[in-house]
Amino acid sequence: HPKNLLRAIIEDGEHLEKLTNKHIFSSDQFDRDTLLQLFRLAAKYEANPDRFSSSLQGKILISAFYEPSTRTRLSFESAWHRLGGDIMSITDRSTTGIAKGESLADVGEMFNNYGDCVVLRDSNEHSVREMMGALRIPIINAGNGTDEHPTQALADLYTILKWRPNLISDDNPDPINICIVGLPSKMRTVRSLIKLFCIFPEMIGRLTIVNDNPDEQMFDEEQREQVEEAGLNVVLRHELDPELPQADVVYINAIAWEGDSFNAYGKVFHLNAASPLKSDAIVLHPLARGEELCTSLDDTSHNWYFAQARGAVFLRQALLTCLVRRAERVLDII
Ligand code: CP
Numbered sequence: 001h002p003k004n005l006l007r008a009i010i011e012d013g014e015h016l017e018k019l020t021n022k023h024i025f026s027s028d029q030f031d032r033d034t035l036l037q038l039f040r041l042a043a044k045y046e047a048n049p050d051r052f053s054s055s056l057q058g059k060i061l062i063s064a065f066y067e068p069s070t071r072t073r074l075s076f077e078s079a080w081h082r083l084g085g086d087i088m089s090i091t092d093r094s095t096t097g098i099a100k101g102e103s104l105a106d107v108g109e110m111f112n113n114y115g116d117c118v119v120l121r122d123s124n125e126h127s128v129r130e131m132m133g134a135l136r137i138p139i140i141n142a143g144n145g146t147d148e149h150p151t152q153a154l155a156d157l158y159t160i161l162k163w164r165p166n167l168i169s170d171d172n173p174d175p176i177n178i179c180i181v182g183l184p185s186k187m188r189t190v191r192s193l194i195k196l197f198c199i200f201p202e203m204i205g206r207l208t209i210v211n212d213n214p215d216e217q218m219f220d221e222e223q224r225e226q227v228e229e230a231g232l233n234v235v236l237r238h239e240l241d242p243e244l245p246q247a248d249v250v251y252i253n254a255i256a257w258e259g260d261s262f263n264a265y266g267k268v269f270h271l272n273a274a275s276p277l278k279s280d281a282i283v284l285h286p287l288a289r290g291e292e293l294c295t296s297l298d299d300t301s302h303n304w305y306f307a308q309a310r311g312a313v314f315l316r317q318a319l320l321t322c323l324v325r326r327a328e329r330v331l332d333i334i
Pocket of ligand 1: 070071073152286287288
């Protein structure tokens with residue numbers, strides 16, 4: 001329950017103030033204290049899911065998704081609505097000046113006039129930074145090619161901490177083993193999540209990465225340096241089932257966006273209700289799922305992937321609250 005996480009973190013709102021009007025493009029930007037306070041605020045929202053506020057009344061979100069999305073776009077929009085704001089949504093870049101060759105910098109300059117925050121998903125990993133250069137309102141990277149998806153990673157870690165709030169206690173006696181089925185060098189969700197794990201190395205006993213193809217490079221150079229510097233105990237494997245009996249968290253994903261389409265990796269791996277999971281292990285998946293995650297797991301206690309998607313609404317509510325200044329009371333000004 002989110003209240004257990006709420007109780008585990010002492011409130012210190014000062015850490016959240018530094019997020020005001022900031023662009024969010026990478027998991028690297030966060031530090032431990034800011035993350036904990038963000039999770040605390042998300043848990044507060046989640047503990048009262050039916051309570052809507054008006055803190056962003058009079059504010060407009062520009063939701064620009066130039067690549068398909070179910071969860072990220074709709075959970076950001078749901079979060080914004082729950083905060084009382086209005087939304088302009090672009091789901092096809094060909095309906096904008098981009099189709100006539102307009103630069104993202106020029107589009108960004110226009111966005112300054114129309115809204116108070118931008119959420120951008122684009123297959124081109126450079127787009128978010130191109131637009132960022134022209135923006136005076138905050139932009140959130142909602143997935144840029146094979147690079148990053150930081151708010152997905154925030155939602156993933158938030159889920160893990162709701163499951164085991166004691167992981168953040170100063171004398172955590174019980175680090176967990178995490179098994180990631182996927183390719184960190186090509187999967188943006190995995191890349192962003194491992195960056196967050198590097199901020200909390202003490203909670204991880206072992207991080208196992210499983211990929212079927214020995215010829216694929218699991219880590220790029222920057223990732224390798226980052227996990228080494230953080231002191232994460234990482235092991236690389238090419239078979240899944242022998243790893244499952246030791247894993248407390250299994251994070252599985254098969255899709256990587258590359259260019260304008262996606263590729264599936266690790267097609268040989270499947271998780272289902274008969275997989276040799278620990279009895280109390282949880283399974284996470286950023287979704288959308290393919291054959292790697294069987295629906296037979298949906299009705300088991302291993303299914304935390306639906307809670308992961310649900311919690312993302314509250315996590316995004318917390319982040320948006322911190323990024324966007326509370327609306328001035330327009331009527332008072334008039
Ligand atoms: N997890 C995630 O990014 O899902 P969508 O592609 O549906 O947004």
